[in-house]
Amino acid sequence: MRIRHLICVLIFVGCAGNAVGETGGGNAQKSASENAKDSLKKAIWLLEQTPSGKEELAQAKSLNIPIEAGTVSKTEITATRTQSASEEDSYKILVHVLIAREKDPVFQALDLAHELTHAIHPKENPFDPKLDPTQYVKDGIQGKGGEAPAIAQECKVGKELTDLPVGVITEETAQLIKARCSFVWKTEADASKWNQSFYYLGQYYHDFISLLKKTNVATNTKIAWVNQIEEKSPMFASAVAHKPYPLALLEEYMQITRIVCEKTMKSVASQLSGRTIASLSAFQTAMQIRCRGFGRKDDSSATSDSSQE
Numbered sequence: 001m002r003i004r005h006l007i008c009v010l011i012f013v014g015c016a017g018n019a020v021g022e023t024g025g026g027n028a029q030k031s032a033s034e035n036a037k038d039s040l041k042k043a044i045w046l047l048e049q050t051p052s053g054k055e056e057l058a059q060a061k062s063l064n065i066p067i068e069a070g071t072v073s074k075t076e077i078t079a080t081r082t083q084s085a086s087e088e089d090s091y092k093i094l095v096h097v098l099i100a101r102e103k104d105p106v107f108q109a110l111d112l113a114h115e116l117t118h119a120i121h122p123k124e125n126p127f128d129p130k131l132d133p134t135q136y137v138k139d140g141i142q143g144k145g146g147e148a149p150a151i152a153q154e155c156k157v158g159k160e161l162t163d164l165p166v167g168v169i170t171e172e173t174a175q176l177i178k179a180r181c182s183f184v185w186k187t188e189a190d191a192s193k194w195n196q197s198f199y200y201l202g203q204y205y206h207d208f209i210s211l212l213k214k215t216n217v218a219t220n221t222k223i224a225w226v227n228q229i230e231e232k233s234p235m236f237a238s239a240v241a242h243k244p245y246p247l248a249l250l251e252e253y254m255q256i257t258r259i260v261c262e263k264t265m266k267s268v269a270s271q272l273s274g275r276t277i278a279s280l281s282a283f284q285t286a287m288q289i290r291c292r293g294f295g296r297k298d299d300s301s302a303t304s305d306s307s308q309e
Ligand SMILES: [Zn+2]
Pocket: 014, 015, 016, 017, 018, 114, 118, 146, 147, 150
């Protein structure tokens, strides 16, 4: 049996549902946990009644993705990197979906449609030395499991729920879904307009630029980002970070990179200071490029309140 050493474990939020359109629910006669279970069961049942939601649930089942009640709807990803005695790297991820227990089952079903899009297509390997902030933010928004497809799917399920026979959902709930999804239904057909609507940063515009300056991407890439983002009021925001997605994702990238780099650079330093200088692994050498500028004491990304919880 080959021995593998655990090198690093990262837990990060693969997503946080969109912070628009929340409603309460609950039954005082039952315990909170019973209510949460009943509510989530009903949400899963509702999702099963819709054609696209049913397909997502089948995929989630085949991938053994756990779905549980939580304080906020999110997809949690636990990434683990291990190394064998022969220094061969291996990488594993575990995906876990949590659905806000306080919400009405119909809105839990919409959140579930959203989160399963992330969970079925999880993010890039956070330990990839080539992973850069541009790729991370772009994929986090426009990738297969990004926010744009997740919100589109959430509203597709919303449309399918409003098409179900009268009585499955109330007229009042149907109106709330329409309010939540009308912008999405109106905009998503135009792919460039739809994707661009995720780059409205409003009051966070300058925060994004400040953080972008701290990354080690090339100057022309920074200019391209400044040209892409807009100061218009945000249409979508992370429910965990309470910030528009580009900023929430960039903060997440910085935090993940800081953790991975601290660990990697520590091991590099200890190897280089030993009596016998061990040669650096291919991973350590490649990571030095991604880690340029990370891990310093004055690196303010270390204190950013990114969406890792
Ligand atoms: Zn999301």
